[in-house]
Amino acid sequence: MVYGALPPEINSGRMYAGPGAGSMLAAAGAWDGLAVELNSMAIAVESVVIGLISGPWLGASVTMMAAATTPYVTWLKATAAQAELAAGQAKAAAAAYECAHAMTVHPALVAANRAQLAVLIAANLLGQNSPAIAATEAQYGEMWAQDAAAMYGYVAASSAATSLTPFTPPPPTANPAGWSARPRQLTKPPATRRPATSPRCCPS
Numbered sequence: 001m002v003y004g005a006l007p008p009e010i011n012s013g014r015m016y017a018g019p020g021a022g023s024m025l026a027a028a029g030a031w032d033g034l035a036v037e038l039n040s041m042a043i044a045v046e047s048v049v050i051g052l053i054s055g056p057w058l059g060a061s062v063t064m065m066a067a068a069t070t071p072y073v074t075w076l077k078a079t080a081a082q083a084e085l086a087a088g089q090a091k092a093a094a095a096a097y098e099c100a101h102a103m104t105v106h107p108a109l110v111a112a113n114r115a116q117l118a119v120l121i122a123a124n125l126l127g128q129n130s131p132a133i134a135a136t137e138a139q140y141g142e143m144w145a146q147d148a149a150a151m152y153g154y155v156a157a158s159s160a161a162t163s164l165t166p167f168t169p170p171p172p173t174a175n176p177a178g179w180s181a182r183p184r185q186l187t188k189p190p191a192t193r194r195p196a197t198s199p200r201c202c203p204s
Contacts, residue, residue, distance in 0.1 A: 003151035008110045011147035015104040024094035031087035038080035046073050071171040082167060092161035100154030105143045113140050
């Protein structure tokens with residue numbers, strides 16, 4: 001959008017009528033909370049795996065479980081870092097909004113300038129108000145430029161702050177081959193035990 005082509009009535013009005021930075025700060029809090037949860041989950045899963053490996057669970061099954069769980073823990077930590085980054089970006093976007101809001105001329109000042117101009121023009125019967133009219137118009141031009149600069153700065157800062165890296169799905173933790181990939185000794189049917197035959201009784 002070409003903000004420089006919009007008068008301060010529009011730019012100031014939009015800025016002061018907007019929802020504010022509350023939603024951005026709320027999003028930042030949600031991202032921070034998600035990062036804490038993911039980090040806690042990664043620590044919990046990792047500690048369980050370490051406890052099993054160094055504890056009573058031995059054999060090939062624990063090795064397979066650890067190999068399947070390690071990528072998931074790595075994903076949890078990486079996703080937590082992404083959530084922390086998203087929280088920081090949301091805070092940066094909120095800060096950019098607050099900066100632009102502070103830089104934007106208040107709509108009441110714009111309205112007062114236009115009202116003063118109308119009074120000066122109405123009373124300028126002999127041209128005695130021409131200098132004051134010129135000064136009022138110059139002030140209005142400064143408001144126009146200030147609002148445009150605030151909006152362009154806000155768009156640039158918020159665009160950089162809201163460009164998120166796409167999140168990746170978690171890796172599979174189960175063997176895609178499923179039951180068919182179980183060890184051979186588990187697939188071999190148990191040997192059928194033939195019942196013992198009792199000796200024949202000889203007729204007396």
